Amino acid sequence: MVKLVKSQVKCYKKKTKKNVGGQKKTYEYNQYLVPLKRSDNLDCSMEVFVIPKSDLGNIIDEEGKLRDISVQEDEYKRHLAEYETELADLEWKHSQLSKSYKELFKKQNKTRKKNQELEKIVEALKSDREKLIAALQKVKDARMNENKDIPKTVSKAGSKETIKDSSLVEKVEMIEGSKVDKIDENKESKEIKDSKEDKDLWTVLRSRLIKKEEDEK
Helix, strand or coil: CCCCCCCCCCEEEEEEEEEEEEEEEEEEEEEEEECCCCCHHHHHHHHHCCCHHHHHHHHEEECCCCCCCHHHHHHHHHHHHHHHHHHHHHHHHHHHHHHHHHHHHHHHHHHHHHHHHHHHHHHHHHHHHHHHHHHHHHHEEEEEEEECCCCHHHHHHHHHHHHHHHHHHHHHHHHHHHHHHHHHHEEEEHHHHHHHHHHHHHHHHHHHHHHHHHHHH
C-alpha cells in the first residue's frame, strides 16, 4: 500500500535587492511551495516524491497499489537499445565527419600554401616584367637618339644616287634612241629594196607577155 498525500503547488513572487557596480538593483523570481497538513502525518526532514497527477495513473491504480511495470520496463529496455544503436551510429558518423574534416583541413592548408607561393611567383614576374619594359624603353630611346643623325647622311647619299640614276637613264635613252634609228633605217632600206625587186619582176613579166603575144600573131 502506497501512502498518498494530495496537495497543490503554489507560486510566489519574491524580490531581492543587490548592489551591482555600486548601484542597487531589484531582482524578481518565482518561489514554489507545496503546503502540507498536520493530518498528513509526515515527519520533519522526511524525503518525499512529488508526482504530477497526470502521471500518477500510470504508476498507482485506484486502490493505491503499484501497477505492474514489467511491460513498461521491457518497452523502456527496447527504447534504450534503440537509443544505444542510434547513439553508436551517430558516434560512427561523427568519427567519419571528424576524419573528413581533418583531411579537408590539411588540403586547405596545402592549397593556401600553394596560393601563397603562386602569389609570390606572380609578384616576381610582375617585377621582372616592369624591369624588362624599362630596359626596352631605354633601348628604344637610345635608338631614337641614334636615328636622329642618320637622315642627313641618307639624304646626301640619296642625292648622289639620284644624280647617278639620272645620268644612267640618259645613257639608256641615248642607246635606245640609236637602236630605234637603226631599226628605222633598216626598215626603209628594206622597203626600197623590196620596191626595186617588185619593179624588176613586173618588167620581166611584161616583157614575157609582149613576146608571147607576138609569137601568137
